[in-house]
Amino acid sequence: MNKQVESPKGRIIKSRHVKLGTKNKKGQTFTDVNEMFFEAERTASFLTGSEVIREAIKRASVGMSIAYPITPQSEAAALIGELYAEGYLDDYFRGESEFAVMSQCAGAAFGGMRVFTTTAGPGTLRAMENFSMWAGSRLPIQVCVTMRGVNSPLSIQPDTLELSYLLESGMLLWHAETAQDLYDFILKGFIVAEQPDVHLPIAVCCDGFFVTHTKDTVELTPEDLCLTPYDPYKSPVPCMDMECPPIRMMRDPFVMKSNYISYSTHASWQQEVRAAIERSRKHTAALIGGLIDVENNDRDILIVSSGTAVSQGREAIRLLEEEGIKVGLVKIKTIRPFPHEEVREAVKNAKHIFVPEFNMAGWLAREIKSVINDNDRVICGPQVAGGMTLPSEVIVEEIKKYLGIKVGSLAGRGS
Amino acid sequence: MSQYQVKAGPEAFLAPAAASMGIVLPDPGEAHIEGRIVPEEEAYEYAARKFLEAKVPTIFPGPLVLWKWNENAAAKAAAIRKLAEAIPARLIPMADYRPKYPKIEPAVEINPNHPNLTIWYNKIDVCIFVGVHCHQANLALKIIRGGTDCYTMAMCAQAGHEDACLSFRDATVEKIQKLQEAVEKLKKQGVKSQAIPFEQFKTACTGQVA
Amino acid sequence: MLKRMNIRISGLGGQGAVTAAHILAMAANKDGRFSISNPFFGAEKRMAPAESYVRIGMEKIYDRGELVYPDVIMVFHPQVITQQKSYTAPFYSGIKENGLVIINTSVDLLSEEDHQRLADLNVAVFNCDATKLAMEIGGTELSTNMAMIGACAGVTRIVTLEALDKALQDRFGKKYVASGGTATLDEAIKKKYAKKEMLLKKNMDTIIKSYELATAWADEVQPAMAGAGV
Amino acid sequence: MSKEKIQLCDDLSDIMPPEYQDLVATATFGNEERGWKDIGSSKELIEQHSLCAGCPESIAFRYILSSIPSPEDTVFVGSTGCTSLVFPHVAVQNIHSLFGNQNAVASGLHRALKCRFPDRNKDVIVLAGDGATVDIGLDCTMQSWFRGEKFTTICFDNELYANTGGQESGLMQKGFVSKMAPVGKQFDKVRLPEIAREAGCKYVAMLTVSKPNRVEKAIKNAVYIARELGPTYVQLYTPCILEIGKQSMEGLDEMKDAESIGGRFVMKEYITDDAKELLADMEAEKKAKKKAAKAGK
Structure with missing residues (x-):
């Protein structure tokens, strides 16, 4: 039902924030996001993903961040602490668990601040009850999820299964492929999440270690430019600071017949959260250049994926190209909203659609299957999990096997 | 393009959110009429005509314009009053958003949790929301579209409401005045208000006084 | 040069395998x-297996994560082989044809079978006594990773000495963000030298010496990887 | 929000529901001397509540809401339970959020308000039941005290889970037979006031709500001390008459029994030395002001 949204000007609506052009206490200039991303010059830096998170937050005019250690996000959370010590944030502390941290984030957001936090794996699951509460309460908190294994036995290794738990939380879910994506998504994520018509929490997800602990080249925006601060009085729900009406305000009350109102209010409330996700399409498409990226989708074979699996797919396409096998690519950037129309359109001529994933559930393949026709075109895989890497050679093997081309065994690690 | 139109109801047991049916909000300088993006100017005239054709045109001012929490709010309240007089339309406040105990008085208030009660009770056929927080306005608009035949409009200070049959965005005092001018212009052209004669109720600390 | 060189470093926690990877990658950058x-x-543990990966290429690199099919394998500690302290066993599994193995050892650690398998793949084995070099020149075994970097660069020429010098400056000259264990070792090596300049110089000297020895070895043995990075 | 801000727009005030006109005209916003005796006129209180008839919680609500020193700058954080049925009817903003995370939400909230309004007293008050405070939320409750978060925690102790139908809670007395304690509760009532003291609370009080002046004093002490020094905790016995088989009229008697000598709720108060000093200073200041006012006349 969702139409593909295009922004006519290729830009997000310009900020009308009163602080535009003035400087913050660190001497950074509050800058319209269009100017920051489409006009300002960028500098290449060689950084780990964790450092990239710090660099993004340094420019994000974040009010408060709350931390709790869990591998692989600990480094990023600690680096944000350093930013606090340097005066870039108003407040920062370590909470007692992810459940508490996400509630503390909620408190700060209820109080009208821009809030950022990070978590991963079991932390995401422990925090889970809060994510739906954030969405229902329309709190535009950003959590960076550096995904890792969540299942027993314990694994701290990369695995994207946790994203499937977040699918129906009501949050915006963006999936970064690289450190560059991570940088851009964090900054742009605040802008989209805080639009008055969206105003929802956002999880900017990346594959733990593959992005957080890898040193890669990232183009940074100028250090002396920062986002305009959050304006709590543009919120679609009253800020809880006793500074705005109505005075008699409960966020967010039981909405059920036992307190004398119809269930349809609750249903409408849930519809409204989903509607807000839909509204984010327009802003997101303008800021991150569409919800998907497409390369050579006129080819018979396509790799369609998100996150690090896209990178592995790109390498596989190179290897296949050397052997004369031509494969196209669709990179999905936003999981919620899911780019239904975009994906349907991009894969309409494909005969085989491969969906490599770093999890055993194959949730992305399932999402894709649910929106395209002739969904037996979708080959769910290759899938790895629990920290296993997904060598491009394995994707090559999968595709060749499917095409009936003889392949050497990659099992046994070549010994 | 979406084929969906945001029409007056009653639409369904649970009407869908217009955004989920592919309706997109207007950009600055634009408005929407039933989901169709139009220049703002067109919407003023359309809204004015809707008001004048209505039997029970009603304005629902919300907390953001009922409380004098800043000077702008006071100015908007003044403009809303004038608009109501120009049409003429009833004013029924949405004083807050709480689940009110034990019940609301549908003749003199509207509540976002069951706005249909007020629509039904007063037989309101055209209404406009102004000064209501967007989330609460959207709840009310969906419920109204679901269960009543009321034509809904919104004068939104932010990005607008696709759940209304007609919506303005970035509302200011001037925009409220422009709507009033559009009403007056139509009247000058000979369009007569079809409103059933009514007396605006008045309240005081002690209760309803008129 | 090769379109891409994939280097796998197998060592033990505390030897600077991760730092070595960062420095090589930074130098290439x-x-x-x-x-x-x-x-x-x-999970970080001293003396437990630790592995890191460097991918260097002429075009943008997307591939990341564990390196399963390397061109070059560096073994930082004999225990990687003798105690099987590696993530992949045998330690050379996945090595590509015409590849290179550099082992920090003074004696041959490989079995007949290992030698045969590597020979079948035309993989050259360079035994480099990196810890000894580190002690002699750097004055601390913490510089073992420097000697290993030098050996890799000396054989393959995948990075220049000038670039390595700059990468060292970046890594130890400025404020650097390191995670727990690495940060502690950074402090240890900084304490070892009275001055930062001294630390940088000794480490660079170790790299250079090792580089020279490796180049000489490569000229003599002429493995497939010699100069592959030029 | 200052009292001046709690005003209606002139052009629309004559259509506002009467309770709001009444609120603006007669509420005690901005009056630091307000107390339980203002219950008749302080319209920031509930005009109608949705609790069981005769529920002592409703009395507690009235006493608390009339005693907080600046309702115009206070935000409550609640939790799931009977209390959250009352909050929609209170003219002070409040947050429901989840069950058991109230002290965590309050930690974030009061810090945010401190950052945004550094020169103002913005009081954050947690008000939750014993299940939320002591059982599911104990971690969040205590950790906020360890961190020294400057806000007040009020626990409505009805010694069971009332809203879900009378199940055993940590504050239930030993031996009491209830749902989920079919052979009687097996362990003692959790000594949260003592735990609070050890966990860093600057002021702790445990009492019933039978005597309004006592409640007023405890709430005021708690709020003032939290503003300046650190966390404070007030545990109020608000028996669930429904679940302990009492009639609507018997709530007060139940509380009086519980607070008499040897009862579970004999009033307890712990005040740290610095908090005592603060209260003494405030008292002295108040006296001096009164004296000056008298002299001025």
Whole structure:
């Protein structure tokens, strides 16, 4: 039902924030996001993903961040602490668990601040009850999820299964492929999440270690430019600071017949959260250049994926190209909203659609299957999990096997 | 393009959110009429005509314009009053958003949790929301579209409401005045208000006084 | 040069395998090449297996994560082989044809079978006594990773000495963000030298010496990887 | 929000529901001397509540809401339970959020308000039941005290889970037979006031709500001390008459029994030395002001 949204000007609506052009206490200039991303010059830096998170937050005019250690996000959370010590944030502390941290984030957001936090794996699951509460309460908190294994036995290794738990939380879910994506998504994520018509929490997800602990080249925006601060009085729900009406305000009350109102209010409330996700399409498409990226989708074979699996797919396409096998690519950037129309359109001529994933559930393949026709075109895989890497050679093997081309065994690690 | 139109109801047991049916909000300088993006100017005239054709045109001012929490709010309240007089339309406040105990008085208030009660009770056929927080306005608009035949409009200070049959965005005092001018212009052209004669109720600390 | 050189470093926790990967990648970056480095993802433990990866290439690199099919394998500690302290067993599994193995050892650690398998794949084995070099020149075994970097660069020429010098400056000269264990070792090596300049010089000297020895070895043995990075 | 801000727009005030006109005209916003005796006129209180008839919680609500020193700058954080049925009817903003995370939400909230309004007293008050405070939320409750978060925690102790139908809670007395304690509760009532003291609370009080002046004093002490020094905790016995088989009229007697000598709720108060000093200073200041006012006349 969702139409593909295009922004006519290729830009997000310009900020009308009163602080535009003035400087913050660190001497950074509050800058319209269009100017920051489409006009300002960028500098290449060689950084780990964790450092990239710090660099993004340094420019994000974040009010408060709350931390709790869990591998692989600990480094990023600690680096944000350093930013606090340097005066870039108003407040920062370590909470007692992810459940508490996400509630503390909620408190700060209820109080009208821009809030950022990070978590991963079991932390995401422990925090889970809060994510739906954030969405229902329309709190535009950003959590960076550096995904890792969540299942027993314990694994701290990369695995994207946790994203499937977040699918129906009501949050915006963006999936970064690289450190560059991570940088851009964090900054742009605040802008989209805080639009008055969206105003929802956002999880900017990346594959733990593959992005957080890898040193890669990232183009940074100028250090002396920062986002305009959050304006709590543009919120679609009253800020809880006793500074705005109505005075008699409960966020967010039981909405059920036992307190004398119809269930349809609750249903409408849930519809409204989903509607807000839909509204984010327009802003997101303008800021991150569409919800998907497409390369050579006129080819018979396509790799369609998100996150690090896209990178592995790109390498596989190179290897296949050397052997004369031509494969196209669709990179999905936003999981919620899911780019239904975009994906349907991009894969309409494909005969085989491969969906490599770093999890055993194959949730992305399932999402894709649910929106395209002739969904037996979708080959769910290759899938790895629990920290296993997904060598491009394995994707090559999968595709060749499917095409009936003889392949050497990659099992046994070549010994 | 979406084929969906945001029409007056009653639409369904649970009407869908217009955004989920592919309706997109207007950009600055634009408005929407039933989901169709139009220049703002067109919407003023359309809204004015809707008001004048209505039997029970009603304005629902919300907390953001009922409380004098800043000077702008006071100015908007003044403009809303004038608009109501120009049409003429009833004013029924949405004083807050709480689940009110034990019940609301549908003749003199509207509540976002069951706005249909007020629509039904007063037989309101055209209404406009102004000064209501967007989330609460959207709840009310969906419920109204679901269960009543009321034509809904919104004068939104932010990005607008696709759940209304007609919506303005970035509302200011001037925009409220422009709507009033559009009403007056139509009247000058000979369009007569079809409103059933009514007396605006008045309240005081002690209760309803008129 | 090769379109891409994939280097796998197997060592033990505390030997600087992760730092070595970062420095090699940073140096390649300074040489104007594309590079990515990352550690293997384990809970940090001293003397437990630790692995890191460097990918260097002429075009943008997307591939990341554990390196299963390397061109070059560096073994930082004999225990990687003798105690099987590696994530992949045998330690050379996945090595590509015409590849290179550099082992920090003074004696041959490989079995007949190992030698045969590597020979079948035309993989050259360079035994480099990196810890000894580190003690002699750097004055601390903490510089073992420097000697190993030098050996890799000396054989393959995948990075220049100038770029390595700049990468060292970046890594130890400025404020650097390191995770727990690495940060502690950084402090240890900084304490070892009275001055930062001294630390940088001794480490660079170790790299240079090792580089020279490796180049000489490569000229003599002429493995497939010799100069492959030029 | 200052009292001046709690005003209606002139052009629309004559259509506002009467309770709001009444609120603006007669509420005690901005009056630091307000107390339980203002219950008749302080319209920031509930005009109608949705609790069981005769529920002592409703009395507690009235006493608390009339005693907080600046309702115009206070935000409550609640939790799931009977209390959250009352909050929609209170003219002070409040947050429901989840069950058991109230002290965590309050930690974030009061810090945010401190950052945004550094020169103002913005009081954050947690008000939750014993299940939320002591059982599911104990971690969040205590950790906020360890961190020294400057806000007040009020626990409505009805010694069971009332809203879900009378199940055993940590504050239930030993031996009491209830749902989920079919052979009687097996362990003692959790000594949260003592735990609070050890966990860093600057002021702790445990009492019933039978005597309004006592409640007023405890709430005021708690709020003032939290503003300046650190966390404070007030535990109020608000028996669930429904679940302990009492009639609507018997709530007060139940509380009086519980607070008499040897009862579970004999009033307890712990005040740290610095908090005592603060209260003494405030008292002295108040006296001096009164004296000056008298002299001025």
